[in-house]
Amino acid sequence: MEALWDALRFDDDGLIAAIAQQHDTGEVLMLAWMNRESIRETIETGQVCYWSRSRATLWRKGERSGQFQRLVELRVDCDGDALLLMVDQSGVACHTGRRSCFFRALRNGDLATIANIEIPPEELYGKDQDK
Amino acid sequence: MEALWDALRFDDDGLIAAIAQQHDTGEVLMLAWMNRESIRETIETGQVCYWSRSRATLWRKGERSGQFQRLVELRVDCDGDALLLMVDQSGVACHTGRRSCFFRALRNGDLATIANIEIPPEELYGKDQDK
Numbered sequence: 001m002e003a004l005w006d007a008l009r010f011d012d013d014g015l016i017a018a019i020a021q022q023h024d025t026g027e028v029l030m031l032a033w034m035n036r037e038s039i040r041e042t043i044e045t046g047q048v049c050y051w052s053r054s055r056a057t058l059w060r061k062g063e064r065s066g067q068f069q070r071l072v073e074l075r076v077d078c079d080g081d082a083l084l085l086m087v088d089q090s091g092v093a094c095h096t097g098r099r100s101c102f103f104r105a106l107r108n109g110d111l112a113t114i115a116n117i118e119i120p121p122e123e124l125y126g127k128d129q130d131k
Numbered sequence: 132m133e134a135l136w137d138a139l140r141f142d143d144d145g146l147i148a149a150i151a152q153q154h155d156t157g158e159v160l161m162l163a164w165m166n167r168e169s170i171r172e173t174i175e176t177g178q179v180c181y182w183s184r185s186r187a188t189l190w191r192k193g194e195r196s197g198q199f200q201r202l203v204e205l206r207v208d209c210d211g212d213a214l215l216l217m218v219d220q221s222g223v224a225c226h227t228g229r230r231s232c233f234f235r236a237l238r239n240g241d242l243a244t245i246a247n248i249e250i251p252p253e254e255l256y257g258k259d260q261d262k
Contacts, residue, residue, distance in 0.1 A: 003242040007235065017162055019150055026157025031148055031213040043237070076242065077232040078225050082162040084233040094209050101208040102215040104138065106174070111134040111207065 001043075009080040010035070015051060016083055020093065023072040023086040029093035030101040032059070034083065039074075046071050048087055065124040067091040097121050132174070140211040141166070146182060147214055151224065154203040154217040160224035161232040163190070165214065170205075177202050179218055196255040198222040228252050 010016050014036065020029040032050040034042070038058055041049040048069035052059035062068030068090050075084040094101040096117060103115035141147050145167065151160040163181040165173070169189055172180045179200035183190035193199030199221050206215040225232040227248060234246035 001240050003240075004237055007242055017148055019159060019162060021157075021159055026152075028150060028152055028159065028215055031150060031162075031208065074237040075233040075245075076235045076237070077162065078227050078229075078234070079232070082232070084159055096209050098209075101210070101213075102206040103209070104207045106135055106205040106207070109132050109134075111138055114206075 004039075004074075004076070005036075007076050007080045008039075011081070013053075015053070016081060018050065018083040018085055020048065020069060020085045020087050020089070022089055024088075027100055028102060029069075029087070029089055029099070032061075039083075042071055042085075043074065048085060062090070065091075065095070067093065067119075067124065069093070092118050092124075095121065095124070097124060135170075135205075135207070136167075138207050138211045139170075142212070144184075146184070147212060149181065149214040149216055151179065151200060151216045151218050151220070153220055155219075158231055159233060160200075160218070160220055160230070163192075170214075173202055173216075174205065179216060193221070196222075196226070198224065198250075198255065200224070223249050223255075226252065226255070228255060 008016060015033045018034045019031050022029055033053055035051040038049045038051045048061045048071055050059040069087040072088055073086040092099050097119040098115045098117055103113055104111045105114045146164045149165045150162050153160055164184055166182040169180045169182045179192045179202055181190040200218040203219055204217040223230050228250045229246045229248055234244055235242045236245045
């Protein structure tokens with residue numbers, strides 16, 4: 001694992017950007033952040049764990065929503081300051097209940113919604129919508 | 132365009148993370164950063180322009196290497212703090228001469244190189260290797 005840690009360049013907050021991509025379809029699901037601890041846990045458990053900047057805590061993806069990401073492969077970019085997580089996403093990645101967080105597209109100067117809600121958020125998080 | 136600017140949440144440095152994905156193959160090419168000006172220019176010209184954090188200047192992708200990214204569609208994530216650029220990449224995206232910057236994968240505890248150099252860097256940038 002030394003090769004990995006040597007390659008990574010964390011930012012001033014100890015974080016690195018991580019893209020999650022569905023391994024077989026190529027769909028980009030989300031962008032989030034990881035620190036050393038979340039990377040270590042992700043590799044050890046095979047279940048993706050991010051660092052939540054807003055909550056300043058480890059964010060075990062799927063812990064509340066049940067929509068887990070199984071790690072298939074971890075890739076590192078040329079500068080070592082971004083990760084590409086090839087994952088197998090169960091259900092949906094987005095807290096809005098859509099498969100991908102990138103469900104808005106700029107079209108004709110406006111933002112179009114290009115994906116449907118597959119699981120209502122209240123089913124994912126209960127009525128308090130707590131993520 | 133107001134809808135786009137209203138949706139975006141720039142960080143304290145006025146930047147937002149942008150993932151470039153080849154629009155037809157789904158290949159994730161790179162992660163870079165954009166500011167308002169680079170987003171505006173990208174939309175106006177249809178050629179992707181980033182913000183180079185290391186050089187603190189607009190980074191017109193391909194300006195020196197000739198490896199341009201044509202914008203096919205700009206997408207915004209649920210929180211408005213990440214962009215997904217669907218692009219048509221001419222040649223290679225990575226300054227190492229590989230198609231994607233994510234050419235290293237963690238396998239058996241080591242980093243394996245999983246993509247070949249398609250264009251030697253000296254062909255992209257000349258002998259001084261200036262990006």
